[in-house]
Amino acid sequence: MLLFICLPFILYLLDQSLTSEISFDAFKGFLANPIVKIIVLVLSWAYLFHFCAGIRFLLLDTHTAVSKEGGKQTSIVVLVVSSLLTIAVALKLFGAF
Incomplete structure (x- = not known):
């Protein structure tokens, strides 16, 4: 159930991390x-x-x-x-x- 609820958020983060190098760096900062x-x-x-x-x-x-x-x-x-x-x-x- 937790995976299903978090799936849209996870896919959004994946999309944002693959958009550009700047968004990937922002994602790395978020994950820190x-x-x-x-x-x-x-x-x-x-x-x-x-x-x-x-x-x-x-x-x-x-x-x-x-x-x-x-x-x-x-x-x-x-x-x-x-x-x-x-x-x-x-x-x-x-x-x-």
């Missing part, structure tokens, strides 16, 4: 704010979790891991993988590499 970085990180986590869960459900559609135990294992994998990807995004966002 720590609160904005945290908001971007939360949205990134939501997207990455949604993406990983979508792959899980595609596997479930092929009748892979449909049992209760298999579903539990794949849900843990989704949580771990999306968390690791979010940590990588956080490190990049806050300038660790």
